[in-house]
Amino acid sequence: MSTVKETGTARAGAPGGKPGPARDAKDDLNSLPVAEVQKRLGSSSEGLSQAEAEKRLARYGPNEIEEKKDNPLLKLLTYFWGPIPWMIEAAVILSGVLRHWPDFGIILLLLVANAAVGFWEEHQAGKAIDALKAQLAVKCRVRRDGTWVTPPSRELVPGDVIRMRMGDIVPADARLLAGDPVRWTSPR
Secondary structure (H helix, E strand, O other): OEEEEEOOHHHOOOHHHOOOOOOOHHHOOOOOOHHHHHHHHOOOOOOEOHHHHHHHHHHHOOOOOOOOOOOHHHHHHHHHOOHHHHHHHHHHHHHHHOOOHHHHHHHHHHHHHHHHHHHHHHHHHHHHHHHHHHHOOOEOEEEEOOEEEOOEHHHOOOOOEEEEOOOOOOOOOEEEEEOOOOOOOOOO
């Protein structure tokens, strides 16, 4: 078992998890000694109180990356933009100008069907990814008020002390306080 301390660098130090201004090397919590990090974050190896964690959550926002949702209509229109759709659209216009209505109808139908199928496949893939993300909603072990609790990882705040075991998903940027060294191995 390893105990690690969350540094909060994923939030870039700005409220709401939004990136803040560039940091100096002296402000980089990754390069400072653990004692200095604890001092700057107002924390200790005993963790934070629940009240302090709630204050920090309100100040810094949740420990998550904001997702930008695209407008579905604009997403659909992107299937009509690009070199290949332009060639097909030119063929539709040319067929209309030459009054070849059967060709016009068939080419237009194929253009719209291609866009609809592409849009639907991408929509279904997005839904599958959302379902996988929901299953991977990570909980973590955090020391609050001197006891270990398991809130959702989105409620982690700078200064929290988290406990990790082999196989756990790392819920935030963290510093090792005690335990075996951590190694990352690439999947093959």
